[in-house]
Amino acid sequence: MINELFEYILNKIPELKYFKYDKIFKLESGKTLPKFQLAYETYGQLNSTKSNAILIFHALSGSSHVFKDNSEIGGWWDEMVGPNKPFDTNEYFIICANILGSCYGSTGPNSLNPLNGKIYGLDFPIITIHDIVKAIKMLIDHLGVQKLLTVTGSSMGGMQVLDWVINFSGITLSAIPMATAAYATTFNIAFNEVQRQAIYSDSFWNNGNYYSGFAPNKGLRLAREIGHITYLSEDIMREKFGRSLQNNPKLLFQFTEEFEVESYLQYKGTTFTKRFDANSYLYITKAIDYFDIRQNGNLIPTFSHLENNKFLVISFSSDWLYPTSKLKEIVFALKSNSLDVSFVEIDVNYGHDSFLIDCKDLREVVSNFLTNIEV
Amino acid sequence: MINELFEYILNKIPELKYFKYDKIFKLESGKTLPKFQLAYETYGQLNSTKSNAILIFHALSGSSHVFKDNSEIGGWWDEMVGPNKPFDTNEYFIICANILGSCYGSTGPNSLNPLNGKIYGLDFPIITIHDIVKAIKMLIDHLGVQKLLTVTGSSMGGMQVLDWVINFSGITLSAIPMATAAYATTFNIAFNEVQRQAIYSDSFWNNGNYYSGFAPNKGLRLAREIGHITYLSEDIMREKFGRSLQNNPKLLFQFTEEFEVESYLQYKGTTFTKRFDANSYLYITKAIDYFDIRQNGNLIPTFSHLENNKFLVISFSSDWLYPTSKLKEIVFALKSNSLDVSFVEIDVNYGHDSFLIDCKDLREVVSNFLTNIEV
Missing domain, CATH: 1.10.1740.110 (Rna Polymerase Sigma Factor; Chain: A)
Incomplete structure (x- = not known):
């Protein structure tokens, strides 16, 4: 009974909360969800000027549990999130939601279909990165967060970063996409x-x-x-x-x-x-396979409406699934729109999973970037 | 009925012959085969000085059918073998055998176990590259070939080339390993x-x-x-x-x-x-996974007994399964033994399968090498 397992895991995370959206949610495919919920966690406090919120997107198999904090279960990004970590919970208000389609408390194929009371299974509609991002935007609105200091994520999380900043650039000061691409390559598919x-x-x-x-x-x-x-x-x-x-x-x-x-x-x-x-x-x-934010194969027009967003683009030298060349395509398109972009290829031999390991260079480059964003 | 399919395929190759060895064949594992056969093909004629024989080893899914010739079925290396091709059937006597363990006429798991009259299945003993090579050596002896102008093969065929030259250097003038390695890497495994x-x-x-x-x-x-x-x-x-x-x-x-x-x-x-x-x-x-001809991780002593063998080592720039670095390790070890080695990295974007495609550079480099071997 796979669902009992997820309940058991989720019950171990005291910080877990649910955002419930009880209206019809239209998907990119044209299909709809009659309603949905997102499991999410927040760490740290939103400051009085509401200027310290950071949104983190997780990758394929992640969850909202970005930080261990008081739970028994380690967070998937404990290397980067927590007191005195780059995403410092003493300083920032950190938000991470489990994505639509996943199994850690958000609505997905293992959820009950309210239309017939049965578990969706393959009746769950196909979702896209944009659907995922749109649902998280509703959570952000619900939390009353009107400005994001940064949005960040790696791998599929980086795809969400890109989709987010294209669609919600006005409320997003900066973005840190890592180990990702503007489209799923033939190889990825x-x-x-x-x-x-x-x-x-x-x-x-x-x-x-x-x-x-x-x-x-x-x-x-x-x-x-x-x-x-x-x-x-x-x-x-x-x-x-x-x-x-x-x-x-x-x-x-x-x-x-x-x-x-x-x-x-x-x-x-x-x-x-x-x-x-x-x-x-x-x-x-x-959802990963469908992702392609280029316009007729061209990434430059994708970012043409952006103005004041600041970017830190990060690749890992040994990542062959989302290699540096893919991150450079993003940098090139951003720069072609005269945007403020820093690019770092971190020299580490761990491969695509480098973003998850203890990596001093990654911590430093992210910390420095965050302290230099002008609010 | 999978075996009927192989019979059907093999019947379409008029050049196919069988070498039968009816004695116990001892394997590297310590186990034995009560007897075995190898399906093989030869093209061209052995010249009067018996100095024009070339042995080709096939890769994982190959067969003895290296050249189409008069059959209805294309050969797996028609790009390289045939009249006026580098392995010119007008000039050389080309030998290719289906390897032990395969399903194209040589003894393998789909053969009858003579001890009980049933198809082996998993009762077939595990074989190694060295077992494969040893069996082919018996075929070469059977054919009366006492000198090989060159031995060549790519991928797993290249592993056989290396094993052959280590064991039978005295009868082997030269070797052309391509797109291969001296050991299966962690990645390969x-x-x-x-x-x-x-x-x-x-x-x-x-x-x-x-x-x-x-x-x-x-x-x-x-x-x-x-x-x-x-x-x-x-x-x-x-x-x-x-x-x-x-x-x-x-x-x-x-x-x-x-x-x-x-x-x-x-x-x-x-x-x-x-x-x-x-x-x-x-x-x-x-058999590929087991392959490692290094001695305690060192490849230099592996070749220390070789003297007059000439080598052409070939890698393909876009091959990430057997990358150029692995071929360079072979070159380095051969050179460290003062052997006559040429190394070419062919710049082609097809990946590991580059050795199978129409490739002018490959044809030229092999042709030139062959014409310069002193018999």
């Missing part, structure tokens, strides 16, 4: 598609209709294993595992996993099935 | 493991026991789709497919494949299930 195929292939998936029985954990595990390879660099894989054998001094000459990297991937994949919903994985990877 | 998991996940796989029923085509298809992504560069993917949609002018907002790259991968995967055996895929990827 290809890797997402094989991950979806891994889920479809699991007979327990049953066309998305599995909430009363066994979840398609084999398929989701394989999807995550494939994904995980793309999150790491070849360098860090070699450094962490090399060709080391697991639990056996010599080759076993059999098909069970024997190299450490095999065990590691299986561990990562298995752990993931205990914290994520396979259908959410399908919907969110699809 | 990781990608091979998720491909194997895709096969294991298919319920039709049935622990390798499917030869009397339906083959695990869903699993094999997904494995090949994942593999195929690793064979192409991001550049060529973008160039070929970009974000183009298939059969529909707009986004469909549904889960069926809609981007061209998705349809292409599915087509490639599906086609593959009509020409390859899932168990062979498992055994051969495992």
Whole structure:
């Protein structure tokens, strides 16, 4: 019973709150949601001038739980969020919402469809990055936040940053997109598609209709294993595992996993099935694939209406899923519109997941940027 | 009935011959094969001085059918083998054998186990690159070939080249390893493991026991789709497919494949299930994973006994599965032993599969090398 698992996890986060929108929400596809809710967390206090709010967007498998704080569960960005961290909870009012389509308290394929009282499954409509961002804007309005010091996010979170700033530039002083792209590349789509195929292939998936029985954990595990390879660099894989054998001094000459990297991937994949919903994985990877903010392939006009927004664009040298070249395309288009842009490629060998690790350079560059935004 | 399919394919190749070894063949694992056969093809004529023989090793999914010649079926290396091609069948005596463990006529998991008259399935012993090479050496002896002008192969074929030259340097004038490595990297193992998991996940796989029923085509298809992504560069993917949609002018907002790259991968995967055996895929990827000719991590002593062998090492600039850095490690170790080595990185954007495409630079560099080998 996968949904009981999410309830169990969410109950461990005392800061979790819900924003409920009880009217029809129109989606980019033309379809609608009769209503929705977003799970969200806030940390720190909005100051008297309401000028210290920061909105953080999470990536594919993230949640609103950006910071551990008083919960038992670690936050996904504890390296960057908290007292005396760049996103300093003593100084800023930090907001992070679980995205539409996800499984951590926001409305998604594992939610009840109010029209028939059954779990949506594949009846949940396809959503886009823009739908996700629009829903979060409603939360921001609901919180009475009228100005954002910055919006930030990595990977799919960076796509939300870009979509946000295009649509809500007037209330957004600055933006920090990291390890992302202005469109899902052919490569991104290809890797997402094989991950979806891994889920479809699991007979327990049953066309998305599995909430009363066994979840398609084999398929989701394989999807995550494939994904995980793309999150790491070849360098860090070699450094962490090399060709080391697991639990056996010599080759076993059999098909069970024997190299450490095999065990590691299986561990990562298995752990993931205990914290994520396979259908959410399908919907969110699809939202990534659809993302393309260029206009007829050109990114320059996308930003032409922006004026005073300040940007810090960050790439990681060893990221091959969202390589530096993709971030440079964003920088080029912003600069072509005479916008105030800083660009940093952080030299780190961890691959795409570099934004999640302990990284002094990342902390410094973000801290410096934040202290120099004029409110 | 997957084996009937292979019979059908093999019957279309008039040049196909079989080498049968009817004694016990000892494997690196310590296990044995009671006997084996290799399917092979030869093109051109061995000259009177027996000095024009060239041995070609195929990659993961290849066969002995390196050259189309009079068959209805295209050869896998028609770009490089044939009259007036670098491996000129008018000039050289070309030999190519299907490897042990494969499904194109050589003994593998889809063969009958002579000990019980049943198809091996997973009772087939795990084989290594060295086992594969040792079996081909017996074929070469059987053919009466005592000198090889060159041995060549790409990818897993290049691993065989390296293993061959280490073990049989005395009868080998030169070697041309391409797009390969002296050991499977952590990255290679990781990608091979998720491909194997895709096969294991298919319920039709049935622990390798499917030869009397339906083959695990869903699993094999997904494995090949994942593999195929690793064979192409991001550049060529973008160039070929970009974000183009298939059969529909707009986004469909549904889960069926809609981007061209998705349809292409599915087509490639599906086609593959009509020409390859899932168990062979498992055994051969495992042989790749085991490959490591370094001695305690050092490649220099591996080649220390070589003396007069000449090398042409070739990498392809856009190959990220067997990147140039891996070929340079081989070059460095050969050079450290004062061997005669030429190294060329061919600037081509096709990725790992570059060795299979029409490539003038590759043809020229190989032709020049061959004409300069002193017999």
